[in-house]
Amino acid sequence: MKSKNHKYPKNNYKVISKKLFYFVLVLFSSNFAIAQGCSDAGICSVGHSFDTTEKTTKNIIEVATIFGKGEADVTYWSPFVSYTRKISDRFSLNTKVTFSSANGEFGTRATFGDAFLIGNYTFKEKNNKKWSAIFGWKFPFTSSNKKINGYSLPLDYQASLGTFDLFLGTNLKYKKWDFNAVLQIPVFSNNKNSYFKEFSGTSDFPSTNLFQRKSDALIRATYSIKTKNEKFTFKPNVLFIYHLGQDSYETIFGQRETISGSDGLTINGNLISAYNFNKKNSLELSFATPFVVRDIRPDGLTRSFVASLIYKIAF
Template identity: 40%
Template structure:
């Protein structure tokens, strides 16, 4: 089994570019990953790290801290804080990016529902030497997002449907130089909503190892927009459409309360234009989970 995991990690490190998720954090909530919501233990604490490459030779390192609290047998609430560092040659940005608050409710033993809010820690207009950075180097999209999700389990299969809706434009003021072939103009950037679906299979190899392969289509339901120098709204052609990812979760249980999770993924289909800067080549997401 150790050889299998090692090969999978190598495979992921050579993955080509993908959008990854509609927004970091939403796709990795418990309800969207496993088709489950409320744990049998009252408290869960998670810490994760990831590293990868983005468009335009940008190197990305991220961390997150997550806490989940079981309120009742049916209701669970989770909070998550993300940190990101993005570097391109001599330009770098590092900051807390977004926070998430998500409540999960068990409708019945096979159906769970979620509702949540994404809260930005920056306005999407971090600057370097007085100049606004493009969205690819922004720590956050700078938007408050409403999040809705529902999941259904059938034996080892699970299905998850999610919707993420930005509530505001961000304050980005980046305008791409006419001589540049990199990035997109994102002045007063407005990102369209995402519709997400996941089809997965939970498989227990033994008492220690569990695998969960899945397909994750994300449909960006409209073109994103920006404002030109005349304050006219302009659609970004090609930003609407489908991204399809294949992913694999591997969970190793150290004991009843401690576990390590590996999360690997690769794209099958990507959108023509991704001005939000969420494109990632995921090398590996490594997470430690402690329940108490």
């Protein structure tokens, strides 16, 4: 029962509601454009598990499932399990294991993808500004050459790119704003993909035989909006992902060939909505879609729409 003397800032809620409405409208208006969603290689989610304000707990477990729609009507279910341990007031470690199931005209292929080990060091807060450093590795479970009935599959059907990647980044929290900058650098490649479009009967996917991928750079800006009772949190954010070079593959003649148009900028819009059951349990729903894309995405990271559901337990 609401008290008659209690006053709510109606104008503020109206402004917030309008902003969220327009953001969601823009987000979903692009759902059916064939474009790159986020980098399955991992750069978009680095640092996400450290985003918690609860200081009385040292452990966080996340269980998630992600649905995505890609090129040539390929659909994806990509669950993951994540564990974050607060080692000290300044340092935390996060581990994550991914799984992916891709379904399309080639059939269905499901397998484990990558394991992540990410560290986060937080510096002392000054003038409402809190900086942190992010660093870590990604380890593939596959060499990106899974097959169906003996036939080679494009990277769109692979659960991993088969690369050992280094992450280096920083994060700045200022009042309700959150800014991220991250580099993802493939240090060693175990990619043994053997897909040639010439022998596949379709031109939907480019050749990626012995694929070699270039680095990514990400900049993200997030604004947090909380309801008065702090049960709901809304985080509209924009991600700028620049692929720092042209990828390449090995032709049937054994020559390495660059893939023109595989470098360049992707801009993604993302809306995260979280509900806190209490200080230790929360449920997070996220929707993402791209606004600007690269000319060609041979790495199989093409998504027109991504939705994720994450349950978090802190203890």
